[in-house]
Amino acid sequence: MLERNQPVLLERVYNMTNAVDVEEYKKFKGFEGLANAISMDNEAILDELDIAHLRGRGGAAYPLGKKWRHMYHSKGTPKYIVCNADEGEPGTFKDKALLEKDPLSVIEGMLIAGYLFKAQTGYIYMRGEYRQIQKIFQQAIDNATKAGYLGENILGIQGFNFKILVISGAGAYVCGENSALLNSIEGKTGRPRVKPPHLADVGLYLKPTLVNNVESYAGIPVILREGGQAFLDLGSEDGGGTKLVCLSGHIKNRGLFEVNLGTPLYELIFSEKYGGGSSTSNPLKFIHFGGQSGPIGAVDELEDCIYSYEGLWDKGLSVGSGAVVVMDNQVSMIDYLVNVAEFFVHESCGKCTPCRLGTTRLMELLKKFQEKRAQIGDIERLEKMMTHVTHLSACGLGQSVANSMKSGLKLYPEEFLAGIGKEVRKLEEVSW
Amino acid sequence: MASLNLAEKEAIILEHESDPQRILNILLELQFRSEEGYIDEETAKLVADRLHLSEARVYEILTYYAILKTKPQPTYVLKVCNSSPCHFSGGTMVMEVLENTLGVPVDEPTEDGMFMYNKIPCVGACDSSPVIKIKDTVFGNLTEESIIQLLDDLRAGHYENL
Numbered sequence: 001m002l003e004r005n006q007p008v009l010l011e012r013v014y015n016m017t018n019a020v021d022v023e024e025y026k027k028f029k030g031f032e033g034l035a036n037a038i039s040m041d042n043e044a045i046l047d048e049l050d051i052a053h054l055r056g057r058g059g060a061a062y063p064l065g066k067k068w069r070h071m072y073h074s075k076g077t078p079k080y081i082v083c084n085a086d087e088g089e090p091g092t093f094k095d096k097a098l099l100e101k102d103p104l105s106v107i108e109g110m111l112i113a114g115y116l117f118k119a120q121t122g123y124i125y126m127r128g129e130y131r132q133i134q135k136i137f138q139q140a141i142d143n144a145t146k147a148g149y150l151g152e153n154i155l156g157i158q159g160f161n162f163k164i165l166v167i168s169g170a171g172a173y174v175c176g177e178n179s180a181l182l183n184s185i186e187g188k189t190g191r192p193r194v195k196p197p198h199l200a201d202v203g204l205y206l207k208p209t210l211v212n213n214v215e216s217y218a219g220i221p222v223i224l225r226e227g228g229q230a231f232l233d234l235g236s237e238d239g240g241g242t243k244l245v246c247l248s249g250h251i252k253n254r255g256l257f258e259v260n261l262g263t264p265l266y267e268l269i270f271s272e273k274y275g276g277g278s279s280t281s282n283p284l285k286f287i288h289f290g291g292q293s294g295p296i297g298a299v300d301e302l303e304d305c306i307y308s309y310e311g312l313w314d315k316g317l318s319v320g321s322g323a324v325v326v327m328d329n330q331v332s333m334i335d336y337l338v339n340v341a342e343f344f345v346h347e348s349c350g351k352c353t354p355c356r357l358g359t360t361r362l363m364e365l366l367k368k369f370q371e372k373r374a375q376i377g378d379i380e381r382l383e384k385m386m387t388h389v390t391h392l393s394a395c396g397l398g399q400s401v402a403n404s405m406k407s408g409l410k411l412y413p414e415e416f417l418a419g420i421g422k423e424v425r426k427l428e429e430v431s432w
Numbered sequence: 433m434a435s436l437n438l439a440e441k442e443a444i445i446l447e448h449e450s451d452p453q454r455i456l457n458i459l460l461e462l463q464f465r466s467e468e469g470y471i472d473e474e475t476a477k478l479v480a481d482r483l484h485l486s487e488a489r490v491y492e493i494l495t496y497y498a499i500l501k502t503k504p505q506p507t508y509v510l511k512v513c514n515s516s517p518c519h520f521s522g523g524t525m526v527m528e529v530l531e532n533t534l535g536v537p538v539d540e541p542t543e544d545g546m547f548m549y550n551k552i553p554c555v556g557a558c559d560s561s562p563v564i565k566i567k568d569t570v571f572g573n574l575t576e577e578s579i580i581q582l583l584d585d586l587r588a589g590h591y592e593n594l
Binding site for chain 2: 087088089090091092093096123127128129130131132134165166167168169170171172173184185186187189190246247248249250254255256288292323325327331335336339340342343346347
């Protein structure tokens with residue numbers, strides 16, 4: 001049984017004095033999840049994960065139990081275990097806390113995967129901006145190896161061999177896309193692959209590969225230690241567990257919070273325990289959920305919103321990476337979206353045309369509204385371009401570029417109308 | 433910082449077992465320990481040779497990833513986070529103060545070759561915005577005064593490790 005409102009993922013982050021020390025980790029129930037896993041049937045492990053209903057914490061919210069079951073039944077050896085630690089979604093800094101202050105929990109999660117899938121090699125791909133944390137993580141790996149938790153015949157079990165390599169990113173947001181990440185590990189430029197096939201069938205070096213986010217891996221030992229039901233009870237029916245939420249922008253208590261899925265959104269934003277309301281003297285206007293690729297909600301319309309997967313989906317929003325960027329009423333939606341568009345222009349990898357050119361076209365159109373020189377028909381043009389980029393782009397980056405713009409246009413059409421210059425006349429379509 | 437000699441560069445490559453999977457680790461380490469903050473042609477050739485890759489592949493990687501540089505950098509490159517949480521919480525103020533104090537536009541080095549500032553995407557320090565990042569160090573919760581102080585301190589050489 002786990003109490004709601006008790007930190008589960010951040011307990012060690014708050015309380016350990018030496019994040020890379022195996023003995024101290026064990027005092028905080030470290031490696032108990034692994035100990036349970038090796039005493040269980042493989043099917044029983046998969047069942048617990050299904051019951052726990054952990055949704056992928058990188059942003060896609062795909063049920064982890066399903067992904068692991070797929071991986072379990074995929075043919076081909078060797079299998080690879082990969083941890084996506086390329087945390088690059090603006091407004092997100094949750095993985096950083098785990099990697100820096102509780103790396104052994106991530107290692108334990110990967111190790112359980114290694115045991116279940118009989119994989120011998122794990123990779124953690126960590127963003128280049130976290131170079132200092134890569135060193136801390138390497139130390140944790142070295143200590144775990146010395147203590148016999150990594151290496152050969154782990155815990156005395158013949159043939160249970162597992163090692164973890166730390167691979168650095170070097171400043172490419174798109175490498176957070178799992179197939180781009182695998183290409184980058186292979187020493188190629190980190191551009192996405194065409195999917196399907198699923199990475200659980202054809203992944204790293206074309207072998208079955210499990211890719212999960214840092215926070216997802218950190219949740220695995222909790223599930224196997226406390227049971228799937230206890231984990232589910234921490235959250236809500238549509239997604240178990242607690243979620244690490246990153247509050248930033250114009251909010252009083254900026255920072256990282258561990259939140260039970262199912263908590264009212266207003267509690268998260270306004271209660272002193274969490275956000276504490278506006279940090280400026282101005283009322284809050286809108287919230288950008290889940291990073292730059294996520295949708296935007298108007299604060300006034302979210303009074304009854306519940307912070308859970310379904311609670312947000314009901315409002316056309318999403319949990320995403322756990323970023324919650326709050327802006328006050330001094331920020332124009334157009335200015336905000338221009339900033340978002342600039343980000344995607346910079347980060348589009350250029351492999352597919354709809355994203356390479358579409359992001360630029362979107363930025364140009366938004367700038368026309370910003371500079372009050374948009375023309376009648378530009379709103380329709382913007383909508384068309386958003387649809388175009390969303391439906392034709394090859395990977396998740398391009399497909400989600402327009403999420404924020406779509407919601408911004410829907411919530412604040414008057415700001416777009418105000419961007420249409422008075423003197424401009426409607427352009428007539430020329431028939432061919 | 434003195435530039436790395438061949439033996440030191442080779443040691444970095446060997447530390448990573450000449451493993452092409454870890455080419456980014458290797459290039460970053462070489463760059464961060466280089467005198468002018470970039471991978472010169474000689475170093476790129478060395479990496480290609482030791483990792484059994486073509487030079488073209490090494491340059492493909494060098495030019496693809498934003499952190500890796502192929503041209504000499506000023507002593508202090510001030511990286512200002514431009515993603516929305518920072519941009520709208522003081523990021524624009526930082527850019528203005530830097531432009532006024534250093535007297536050069538964004539992406540251009542100062543005449544003495546000491547400073548340059550540029551915009552970069554999220555560095556994961558949104559809870560202490562606005563921020564400037566220099567190499568691996570983040571300076572957060574900046575005000576106009578603290579930015580000017582930081583520039584003075586850098587000029588005076590108070591940050592030897594940067």
